[in-house]
Amino acid sequence: MKQLKPFFIHKEIGCVLDVGTGSGNFLLVLKDIFPAAKIIGVDPNNESLVSAAQKFHDVRFKRMSAEQLDFPNHSFDVVSISMALHHLTDVDLALNEMKRVVKPGGWIIINELFSDxxxxxxxxxxMVHHFGSRIDRIQGINHNQAFKKHEILQLVNEAGIKIQFHFEHKKEENKKLTSVEVNEKVAKMKKRLDTVKTHPDYETLKLQINEFREKVVVFGFQSATRVVIVGQVS
Ligand SMILES: C[S@@+](CC[C@H](N)C(=O)[O-])C[C@H]1O[C@@H](n2cnc3c(N)ncnc32)[C@H](O)[C@@H]1O
Incomplete structure (x- = not known):
């Protein structure tokens, strides 16, 4: 994400909020772009927060959902959300909350995978992502399929966040997995499938594991492209 650092280099950024911070993957990016800023990470999942807190001693963490940010208006210079939009129960509400807590003239950074x-x-x-998100939904956990790129841009526009620029980011190149790696991924999928044994979708999901095995051998595996959006709030 080398485009972000030069954009922010001469801007005064004192405090940053990372929404849906999870175990902290995006904090590494934020700490690189904003080395002097105070950073707070929020997420509703306590286990992830504990894991993030073990890795980042200089970041503060709070348990909180994007749809209800427990901060006063205009608290942060930058508010980010990475790989979490498709986990939210109400994206519009969350984007409005992010807008509310950012200072006038402040910035919103969105990093989100897309499906087209x-x-x-x-x-x-x-395929693996949709398999996992279906199992989460069966278990009552909100986890939608990934959005299309234009849908993400539309959500941000409709929230009244003025997009300054956006770019595509690929986390890695195509990787041919070894048979051991394929077996590990299949074993993980089977373990997840076992948790929904009695559900009517069980057989369909089981077929998806076979399809995954066939396709990964032929095509390899590469994370979906992400769109990174930098928007400003007036
Ligand atoms: C795929 S992880 C992304 C973690 C990290 N931001 C990253 O870039 O790797 C998605 C995160 O969204 C969080 N999440 C789920 N529902 C949420 C909500 N309503 N508000 C905020 N975060 C939520 C999950 O707990 C999880 O940590």
Whole structure:
């Protein structure tokens, strides 16, 4: 994400909020762009917060959902959300909350995977993602399929966040997995499937594991492309 650092280099950024911070993957990016800023990470999942707190001693963490940010208006110079939009129960509400807590003239950064225009190896990733998100939904956990890129841009526009620029980011190149790696991924999928044994979708999901095995051998595996959006709030 080398485009972000030069954009922010001469801007005064004192405090940053990372929404849906999870175990802190995006904090590494934020700490690189904003080395002097105070950073707070929020997430509703306590286990993830504990894991993030073990890795980042200089970041403060709070348990909180994006849809209800427990901060006063205009608290932060930058508010970010990474790989979490498709986990939210109410994206519009969350974007409005992010807008509310950012200072006038402040910035919103969104990093989100999308589901269209993917190569065949990325479509294998999408298949695994949709498999996992379906199981989460069966278990009552909000986890939607990934949005299309234009849908993400539309959500941000409709929330009244003025998009300054956006770019595509690929986390990695296409990787041919070894048979051991394929077996590990299949074993993980089977373990997840076992948790929904009595559900009517069980057989369909089981077939998806076979399809995954066939496709990953032919096409390899590559994470879906993400769109990174930098918007400003007036
Ligand atoms: C795929 S992880 C992304 C973690 C991290 N931001 C990253 O870039 O890797 C999605 C995160 O969204 C969180 N999440 C789920 N529902 C949420 C909500 N309503 N508000 C905020 N975060 C939520 C999950 O707990 C999880 O940590």
């Amino acid at each position: 225009n993917l190569n065949e190896a990325q479509q294998v990733h999408r």
